[in-house]
Amino acid sequence: MKVCLFTRSYSLVLDKLAIIIGTNDLLVVDFSTDDTLKNACKNMGINHILFTAWLYIKKELIGFDLLISYKLNVIIPMDIVDIFRFGGINIHPSLLPKYRGSNPWFQIYYNMDLESGVTIHKITENVDSGNIIAHRHFSIEPGQQLPLAMNNADITAANLITEVITNNMFLDIGK
Numbered sequence: 001m002k003v004c005l006f007t008r009s010y011s012l013v014l015d016k017l018a019i020i021i022g023t024n025d026l027l028v029v030d031f032s033t034d035d036t037l038k039n040a041c042k043n044m045g046i047n048h049i050l051f052t053a054w055l056y057i058k059k060e061l062i063g064f065d066l067l068i069s070y071k072l073n074v075i076i077p078m079d080i081v082d083i084f085r086f087g088g089i090n091i092h093p094s095l096l097p098k099y100r101g102s103n104p105w106f107q108i109y110y111n112m113d114l115e116s117g118v119t120i121h122k123i124t125e126n127v128d129s130g131n132i133i134a135h136r137h138f139s140i141e142p143g144q145q146l147p148l149a150m151n152n153a154d155i156t157a158a159n160l161i162t163e164v165i166t167n168n169m170f171l172d173i174g175k
Contacts, residue, residue, distance in 0.1 A: 001025065002064045003165075004084070006051075006072050008032045010040045012158035013070050013091065018044055020165050027064065029057060031074060054080055066170065069123060070157065073102040081123050088123035089170050091161055093153040095119055095135055100128040105146060114140050116149065118156045120164050133169050136160050 003021045005014065008031040017026055023045045030037045031051045041048035049060055054077055061067075067081060067088035081088040094104035096119040108116055117137040122130030138156050140149050164170055 001066065001165075003027075003066045003068060004029060004061055004064045006031065006067060006069045006074075006076065007037065008073065009071050010037050011071060012154050013068075013161055014040065014044075014046070016158040016162045017068070017165075018046055020162055023047075027060070029060075031072060058083065067123070068161065070161075075127060076123060078125050086170055089120055089133060089164070090123050090128070090130070091157045092119045092121065092128055093150070093157065095137065096121060096128055096132060105150065108140070108149075109146065114142065116140055116153070118153055118160050120160055122170075134160055134164050 001021065002025045003017060004027045005017060006029045007014070014028065027047045027049065028037065028041050029049055029051050030041075038048055038050070049057060051057060058080065061080070061083045064083070065085040067076070067084045068091065069076060069088060070091040076088065092104075094108060095115075095117040099107050115137060117135055119135040120133045121128070122133065124130035136156050136159070138152050
């Protein structure tokens with residue numbers, strides 16, 4: 001299976017995908033503003049393209065089976081998602097539907113919510129509203145600083161996407 005990861009930063013998710021998919025069948029579309037992700041992909045032997053505009057990357061996506069979005073603050077047009085044989089899935093850093101949007105951390109901390117998690121769901125036209133494929137909880141300790149909670153979310157996301165991909169859980173809900 002050929003997978004395309006849309007992201008704006010390096011994370012453990014990339015490491016796990018490189019292991020379970022293989023570097024030859026993985027493409028990273030980089031939405032970042034520095035060279036960190038580019039350099040990580042180069043060091044790992046992962047194909048990498050820098051996002052410039054949807055029109056310009058469209059042809060690069062042909063032949064890929066699954067789009068995975070993680071740490072992306074951009075809405076992916078459905079004509080891009082539809083290029084992929086199995087559509088797209090998003091790794092969201094909260095327990096949907098409670099905290100939607102590209103950065104749920106403010107609301108989680110504002111509400112002093114001590115239970116959070118990661119949700120993997122299908123990408124649909126309505127943001128963070130697609131069918132939930134899997135989710136996993138983790139605790140936030142009282143007074144825990146945000147970078148530690150975000151690191152817990154990365155670890156949880158990496159483990160959860162491994163489970164979703166290896167068990168083909170994304171196939172159960174269709175395109």
